[in-house]
Amino acid sequence: MSYLSWQYIRRINLKREEVPSFRHYPFNLPSLKTLDQLDLHPKVTFFIGENGMGKSTLLEGIAVALGFNPEGGSLNFNFSTYDSHSELADYLKIIRGIEKPRDGFFLRAESFYNVASSIEEMDREGGGPKVIDSFGGKSLHEQSHGESFFATFIHRFRGNGIYLLDEPEAALSPLRQMSMLTRIHDLxxxxxxxxxxxxxxxxxxxxxxxxxxxxxxGVHERKLEETNHYMIMKQFFEDRERMIHRLLDE
Structure with missing residues (x-):
């Protein structure tokens, strides 16, 4: 099967003509003020940028528009510990591919604890196979943050799916981040x-x-070597002493 045939989401359009005002959140975010559409890669699309630019807000909007819980989880998760998501999903048009995904998951670093708690609550209520078994069988609360994240990547993500990840590196060591590249490739x-x-x-x-x-x-496509993240890290490690001296002096 050609990967183009299972590109589940082809494009994201912002219905600009329906936006009530670009002076109020979330439409006043720099990335949304000029956003018209984003063509997605059939395999992996990265949203990067400094805090406050709107990448996580857009990712959340896409997730909610697809039917995911704003706090994360699979399409079957419907818990809510707080209502803080924006109205952006109502103004997004998702251009889908021909095939439908068989699996899906929205993973958010900031609310993954709530997902783990919801799993334990569902398993206490019973009524079917234990949910935690699809995450490796061990309570996510009994593992470190990084271990529980990685257990989700390895065990819960089954393939043939759409997976939205918000800052997954938050709990992962550099070595685990490299391992995640392997898992991304497997998926x-x-x-x-x-x-x-x-x-x-x-x-x-x-x-x-x-x-x-x-x-x-706004939002612009970049090569890895053109991104601020890459250039700053490269500059830091190539001239670490000078950078440290400048940072500490300032």
Whole structure:
């Protein structure tokens, strides 16, 4: 099967003519003020940029428009510990491919604890196979944050799916981030599509992908070596003593 035939999401359009005002959140975010459409890579699309530029807000909007819980989980998760998501999903048009995904998951670093708690609550209520078994069988609360994240990547992501990840590197060591590249590749080879908001130059190094950088100037496609994340890290390690001296003096 050609990967183009299982590109589950082809494009994201912002219905600009329906937006009530670009002076109020979330439409006043730099990336949304000028956003018209984003063409997604059939395998992996990265959203990168500094905090406050709107990459996680857009990722959340896409997830909600697809039917995911704003706090994360699979399409079957409907818990809510707080209602803080924006109305952006109502103004997004998702251009889908021909095939429908068989699996899906929205993973958010900031609310993954709530997902783990919801799993335990569902298993206490019973009524079917234990949900935790699909995450490796061990309570996510009994593992470190990084271990529970990685257990989700390895066990819960089954392939033939759409996976949205918001800053997955938050709990992962550099070595685990490299291991995640292998897992991303495995999922791509299993007919999956991923959209990932990240600050990690390691993760965004996955070669068969689009990188969209969110900035005050809007959203622009970049090569890895053109991104601020890559250039800053490269400059730091190539001239570490000078950078440290400048930072500490200032």
């Amino acid at each position: 791509v080879n299993e007919n999956s599509q991923l959209i990932i908001a990240t600050h990690s130059p390691i993760i965004m190094a996955y070669p068969d992908a689009k990188i969209y950088e969110f900035s005050e100037d």
